[in-house]
Amino acid sequence: MIVDCALYTGGVRRHRLDDLFVAVREAEKDDGFVWVGLHEPTADEFDALAAGFALPELAIEDAVRAHQRPKLERYGDVTFVVIKPVHYVDHVEVVEVGEIAVFLGERFVIVVRHGDSTVPHRTRTSLEGDPAMLVHGPAAVLHRMLDLTVDDYLDVTVAVDTDIDEIEDQVFGDEPGRDHAERIYKLKREVMLFRRAVVPLVGPLTRLVNDDIPWVQPVMRPYFRDVEDHALRAAELIEGQDAMLTSVMQADIAQVSVAQNRVSVRQNEDMRRISSWAAIGLVPTAVAGVYGMNVDHLPGAHTGYGFGVVMGAIGLMCAGLWRAFRKNGWL
Structure with missing residues (x-):
């Protein structure tokens, strides 16, 4: 002590x-x-x-x-x-x-x-x-x-x-x-x-x-x-x-x-890009799904020019979607 x-x-x-x-x-x-x-x-x-x-x-x-x-x-x-x-x-x-x-x-x-x-x-x-x-x-x-x-x-x-x-x-x-x-x-x-x-x-x-x-x-x-x-x-x-x-x-x-807001913004941008390409890819997928059905009555299915017309239509729709997304800043 x-x-x-x-x-x-x-x-x-x-x-x-x-x-x-x-x-x-x-x-x-x-x-x-x-x-x-x-x-x-x-x-x-x-x-x-x-x-x-x-x-x-x-x-x-x-x-x-x-x-x-x-x-x-x-x-x-x-x-x-x-x-x-x-x-x-x-x-x-x-x-x-x-x-x-x-x-x-x-x-x-x-x-x-x-x-x-x-x-x-x-x-x-x-x-x-x-x-x-x-x-x-x-x-x-x-x-x-x-x-x-x-x-x-x-x-x-x-x-x-x-x-x-x-x-x-x-x-x-x-x-x-x-x-x-x-x-x-x-x-x-x-x-x-x-x-x-x-x-x-x-x-x-x-x-x-x-x-x-x-x-x-x-x-x-x-x-x-x-x-x-x-x-x-x-x-x-x-x-x-x-x-x-x-x-x-x-x-x-x-x-x-x-920093968290920046990450959120980048994630939103990435999601827009992914969604845009998914939407563009959906067009040929949907058309191919329709024409892949086992039915006889499809427009142009039995003509010589049908395939070209369908592929052209797919290309035009995809190009239109790409342009629209690009204009809005999504791509």
Whole structure:
């Protein structure tokens, strides 16, 4: 359950803590803070930690069950933040969305990770190499975690843009009329999931910049404002990608419809040609059928000129039908 738990003072990691009940007392004594990292704890596993740090019950439920939207909530001296880190799996065009719940107090940071996100590990590694930032305590941890998450958002938008460009080339490329709707719909669905992770985070970032959060020192607010700007940019890019995919899907549907109409027109033309030749061929077939009957009284059947007259009449009728069909564009 516990990935790491350590005491930090003066921007430096001091030692790992095994007894969580004395962790906050050590932090107060040394003017530092405790940083606890957990991975997908159960409710029973979280109980001892919640009691030791007096965490709010409603926030505990959200942290354990996960599937929350990005948000920031205050419970007295404890602030609860939910972040949705993302990772783009390019070869299958899937946006993997994780979840991080963060409890922040004056002397502690508790990070609960759901999924395979590397953001908590990168945050700890980055800040342990940056004592000047880490000295600001829990606010520095939250800022770096948000900063890395939003940077990942921007990286994912670049990867999604590349796939959208590829789809555009396919839709408007050398094979017009080929149906790409399945791929477009799948990518549009992933962009929607991506959007749900990014857009709701803008509100909490704005609160971190403007609201009076007790543990956020004034010196940290410009850093949160920078993250807010990047998040707004990511949100705008996602809105543009969603609109672009909608347009590409409409264009793909239109091209498929045009291609199907062209096939239908060609089929109709072929049917007219076949029907025309069938009608022309029906004339000699019908005459031959009549004169092939075993009866005596047929016009010209017993005269020397009868055969020539019949063949001439057949030729004239066929030529007349050919000319009529040709004039109407059927042949």
